[in-house]
């Protein structure tokens with residue numbers, strides 16, 4: 001049911017506009033908007049001619065007055081020498097059901113304040129800042145209305161600041177090194193005051209010991225991606241920094257224009273940060289009328305074999321994407337209840353330096369040993385989706401030229417899922433990976449795919465800004481160091497703490513195609529012997545690989561290992577059983593960089609799943625199962641680290657057991673160093689096997 005209430009009122013207006021300039025400057029009152037629970041209060045004011053906002057949390061300053069405005073090419077900056085000439089208020093309260101997600105229902109309850117500022121200098125340019133105060137944070141965006149003094153523009157900088165009242169501990173990845181414009185870095189924790197140039201979402205733990213804040217953005221449509229820059233000096237202020245196009249311009253546009261929302265998520269503890277729904281609330285409702293074809297799924301694929309160097313993407317004797325190999329994967333998927341099979345390296349363009357030869361990729365021409373129509377028909381007959389891979393290497397024009405022909409072909413073959421990729425530092429003609437040009441490209445791909453009825457999973461993406469609300473065919477993306485780093489990374493792979501940080505940082509922006517489920521932890525089949533710890537290798541126990549399906553949310557979850565590594569493995573049952581679409585998500589325990597325990601209820605079912613992961617320290621949790629329906633009897637199917645398990649020395653033992661539980665039970669979960677635990681809790685009357 002949709003509920004909506006709107007109330008309009010103009011606070012300032014004609015009266016202020018009529019007063020003389022000096023009186024207005026002196027007398028301008030500040031405007032406030034509070035969240036429905038009254039805890040988050042935004043104050044907007046003009047200070048020495050500059051429009052600024054501040055944010056209080058439970059009566060204490062969280063953000064001090066922070067500047068707003070723009071710098072242009074060929075025109076003076078906007079934001080200095082202004083006065084507030086108008087304001088309006090609205091409220092909203094609506095609840096909707098997501099077609100798929102980390103939770104089924106989302107309630108958007110907020111109070112909105114629109115503030116119009118006008119220059120007091122001769123140009124009289126105007127801009128609007130719209131603030132929305134929610135119980136879980138604040139969003140604000142700029143609007144540049146159509147007006148005589150501002151038509152076409154080139155934005156060189158956005159002056160938005162986030163000036164914290166106190167220092168904080170920030171969990172961040174860099175935006176300026178070492179591989180320019182990529183998001184595949186290990187997270188670091190440092191004082192806010194020392195930050196240089198970082199990506200969002202950034203998660204900040206405040207000095208009060210409990211409040212957590214996440215800065216990010218929402219509804220990025222036609223604008224560069226936002227980074228955050230420290231001021232190069234010891235202070236607690238971050239400023240928006242925009243990814244440039246090749247000529248240094250950040251955004252080209254024409255009024256009327258609006259920027260993405262700048263979001264400040266606020267929670268009373270880090271465990272209350274997830275599920276993070278602020279971004280969804282700040283995106284327009286779905287533009288896809290019929291979403292019945294959009295389906296979360298688990299998949300396997302011709303993928304890890306290339307990262308292990310067993311197969312190649314390119315043609316030749318080790319080519320992975322052969323008809324025969326693909327059919328073998330389709331058979332496995334059908335037998336084990338997987339929805340899809342990803343095939344990489346099927347198309348012409350991989351030979352030679354495929355990153356440099358970005359324009360050589362064809363998205364319709366298969367290699368001669370890959371019978372695309374044949375495998376597509378075979379997959380269809382077996383009830384499995386073929387997930388077609390489109391690596392672009394950042395050749396935006398090359399891909400855009402082929403979008404219609406490629407998607408027409410895929411649809412004619414019954415294919416409705418693709419994985420795209422952008423392995424490159426710069427996009428198209430030397431634009432930043434995250435420039436406005438790249439953002440436009442991604443939108444074009446999502447919208448074209450929606451038109452053709454195709455689901456999309458993006459690697460090396462623009463970060464998630466909640467697009468999935470408007471375009472629910474935008475399923476998942478990478479945008480952080482995923483499993484692949486455990487195959488070849490020169491630093492040995494993702495350290496045991498990595499996923500405990502991802503949960504509280506990257507995953508707050510949206511789903512991640514991390515690709516869990518490596519069972520051959522020591523990568524013996526790839527290396528021909530168990531890999532040593534000074535080599536790139538998975539740095540978890542096997543049980544932790546299972547737990548990642550619950551902890552790291554994605555509507556498309558891969559069982560990433562070579563399929564032969566699942567043969568004869570009782571623990572594989574958990575991957576077959578685990579859900580990919582959730583009704584409810586509860587974070588039970590968590591500390592960034594140390595551990596996470598999450599419970600999720602499967603959508604349209606009474607089954608719950610628990611995922612617990614730890615860093616290099618072994619830990620024990622005593623989890624009350626009070627989330628279960630009182631009075632109902634359940635069975636917990638437990639996949640725990642086995643005796644002596646340890647990520648470094650003994651990663652494989654998994655102890656599988658089951659026991660009756662109900663809502664009054666407590667579950668003692670013992671995790672090995674670098675370990676984890678996955679639990680499926682099903683109603684007692686259901687049989688243990690769903691597949």
Ligand code: NOJ
Nearest residue numbers: 344391421423459478484
């Ligand atoms: C990087 C992606 O993250 C990975 O999944 C893919 O296999 C390679 N690029 C090749 O496209």
Ligand code: CA
Nearest residue numbers: 184459460478
């Ligand atoms: Ca990648």
